[in-house]
Amino acid sequence: MVKKIMNDPKDIVDEMLEGFVFAHKELQWFKEYRTVAVKERKEKVGLVALGGSGHEPAHAGYIGEGMLDAVAVGNLFASPSPDQILKAIEAANRGKGVLVILKNYSGDLMNFSIAKELAEEENIRVESVVVKDDVAVQDSTYSTGRRGIAGTVFVHKIAGARAAEGAELEEVKVTAQKAIDHIRSIGISLGTCILPGLKKPGFYIGENEIELGMGIHGEPGIRKMELKSANELAETMVDRILEDLDYRKQEVAVLINGLGGTPQMELYVLTASLKKVFAREEIAAYRVMVGNYMTSLEMAGCSVSLMELDEEFKRLLDKPCMTPALRIQ
Amino acid sequence: MVKKIMNDPKDIVDEMLEGFVFAHKELQWFKEYRTVAVKERKEKVGLVALGGSGHEPAHAGYIGEGMLDAVAVGNLFASPSPDQILKAIEAANRGKGVLVILKNYSGDLMNFSIAKELAEEENIRVESVVVKDDVAVQDSTYSTGRRGIAGTVFVHKIAGARAAEGAELEEVKVTAQKAIDHIRSIGISLGTCILPGLKKPGFYIGENEIELGMGIHGEPGIRKMELKSANELAETMVDRILEDLDYRKQEVAVLINGLGGTPQMELYVLTASLKKVFAREEIAAYRVMVGNYMTSLEMAGCSVSLMELDEEFKRLLDKPCMTPALRIQ
Incomplete structure (x- = not known):
């Protein structure tokens, strides 16, 4: 369509x-x-x-x-x-x-x-x-x-x-x-997106498939895989991040970012799944942000970003900001 | 899917x-x-x-x-x-x-x-x-x-x-x-949504079709029509609202609400189209809110709401609020 x-x-x-x-x-x-x-x-x-x-x-x-x-x-x-x-x-x-x-x-x-x-x-x-x-x-x-x-x-x-x-x-x-x-991210894509003016997407994702690590312009990721449960997805995503930087026993800020076509309901379900993974890995979520922060048009999917926090970062993160898309006071 | x-x-x-x-x-x-x-x-x-x-x-x-x-x-x-x-x-x-x-x-x-x-x-x-x-x-x-x-x-x-x-x-x-x-709204739907656990949508919208006035649960609207340009959609939507309540020469608050699957880019394009219609109808936009405020899962489409403002409403609208989805200070 x-x-x-x-x-x-x-x-x-x-x-x-x-x-x-x-x-x-x-x-x-x-x-x-x-x-x-x-x-x-x-x-x-x-x-x-x-x-x-x-x-x-x-x-x-x-x-x-x-x-x-x-x-x-x-x-x-x-x-x-x-x-x-x-x-x-x-x-x-x-x-x-x-x-x-x-x-x-x-x-x-x-x-x-x-x-x-x-x-x-x-x-x-x-x-x-x-x-x-x-x-x-x-x-x-x-x-x-x-x-x-x-x-x-x-x-x-x-x-x-x-x-x-x-x-x-x-x-x-x-x-x-x-x-x-101190920041690492990983994305999953469930659906494609079509550039305005074009008739079809530049890449495809199969019926029951997702792509782990696809870029925000549809660039290839790590691999295509079967769509799993939110709990399994949360584990896969956090595991991949932890292979790269060890956030265990740290305080972190978390961004659960929708790619444009995924409802908030699903992002919050994934948030609940991440909560379990964090508990297991002893990762303490100091601030959790959920929503469409950096999208790929109407692409279905999301990314998870973690930032390890020290006292300076907590102070700076908590300072007020007032922009169209992020407001903290 | x-x-x-x-x-x-x-x-x-x-x-x-x-x-x-x-x-x-x-x-x-x-x-x-x-x-x-x-x-x-x-x-x-x-x-x-x-x-x-x-x-x-x-x-x-x-x-x-x-x-x-x-x-x-x-x-x-x-x-x-x-x-x-x-x-x-x-x-x-x-x-x-x-x-x-x-x-x-x-x-x-x-x-x-x-x-x-x-x-x-x-x-x-x-x-x-x-x-x-x-x-x-x-x-x-x-x-x-x-x-x-x-x-x-x-x-x-x-x-x-x-x-x-x-x-x-x-x-x-x-x-x-x-x-x-003092509030009136009208929606358009471009695509359907599927309830979690079900295999298919409860309603359909054709390939090059939209439904004017569909409800947020997929309830029937006024009519199905061909997808038109954003400029024409803005005119159709505002005209339908004005038939019901005359906002001409009034100050209004405007809510351009995404239904879940429509990218911000398209909502802002519609906003620019509405700006033209407002100029023609001498409607003064005091505050304009654009985003996913009340969705229907991943449905593509949007609604436009207008609220006529007097001094009391302007004062109340401008008062600070701090909630997950709306922040004004």
């Missing part, structure tokens, strides 16, 4: 952003650059994210107090251009430098590196960190090394809180990198 | 609620009653909602400061029992009486009327209002008279703010009823 609420598919990103800033009047939109930014300019280190569209609410949904300052929005599942990224950097800059939070996709990194040069010609200090939280595969269709997926939301929150409390550019970067080092 | 993240389908509601209270530690769960409530007890009029599950985040997602105090959760698309509703009333009662916000479904109303009698035997004052915002059809599969759908979220917000500022039971009821009188 290819039924979508849209007009001309070529206008879908612009129209989405028009609707987005109509609903979120506290944000502004640089239309020709497809760049969204805060209106109110505070003197602090600026925070920028970028990425293709189709992952809403990521990333423009995380613009606001205590999180990001500007986001460059690419075409569907495609990197924004260097001039878009430059515009976001300019919009986020308050004279204290800008940290760009990248997910590890080759296109994002390449276009960012050009934008960084251009920004530095304008005497804007630019630093970056690269999120690669997905433990599924080492290299992938669009990445050399691990992919960045929903764990990125934790990086936005932690770095955003650090910038909001007045830290300098280098300090915000160090904290963001520390967050990245 | 019947692929769901679940264990035994008969446990899905209990497991969902277990996950829900694990994620939202500020809430408590009366397990044997499938009733969720605030932990902190403030002296104020209590607010209760009830309904079948499968509509998450409705209604338990609206429990918290400035909105509801307790929710009775029924089986999938089924009314909670009188003893569940009684438990929610007891949990919400602080000695100032309890207002129960009902949606107009026969089962909900019948079970509530029994619960109300039982509560009054315990000397709890109980009042109720009935939301019937859906302009699609006069009578329906599960209702005599109009159905209550996503506009209910506005009633929770307005009544919640009124109760939070210390109004008495009768005053909260009057304000809630005034809200109901």
